[in-house]
Amino acid sequence: MNRLTATGSLRAPKIPGEFLQFKGDIVHTALWDKSIELEGKRVAVVGTGASAIQTIPEVAKVAKKLVVYQRYLVIYCSLLEL
Numbered sequence: 103m104n105r106l107t108a109t110g111s112l113r114a115p116k117i118p119g120e121f122l123q124f125k126g127d128i129v130h131t132a133l134w135d136k137s138i139e140l141e142g143k144r145v146a147v148v149g150t151g152a153s154a155i156q157t158i159p160e161v162a163k164v165a166k167k168l169v170v171y172q173r174y175l176v177i178y179c180s181l182l183e184l
Contacts, residue, residue, distance in 0.1 A: 114132065131157055132153075141164045143165055144168075144169075145161055145167070146169045148171045149173065
């Protein structure tokens with residue numbers, strides 16, 4: 103019998119040490135800080151996984167500039183494209 107465990111092991115953020123040298127705000131989608139204002143700011147998103155697919159369109163609406171850093175190609179289609 104196959105089992106599916108959905109315990110949320112990916113909810114604990116793993117932020118690379120190099121990022122800690124960054125002087126600006128750092129937010130992980132698992133621990134989103136709603137007090138950080140993104141309106142009119144330059145924002146970078148690292149990753150293109152499931153969280154990024156949900157986050158990027160919303161950030162793009164308010165950010166002055168949005169840059170996405172992609173490590174691996176993720177292919178998805180919107181329900182509107184089906």
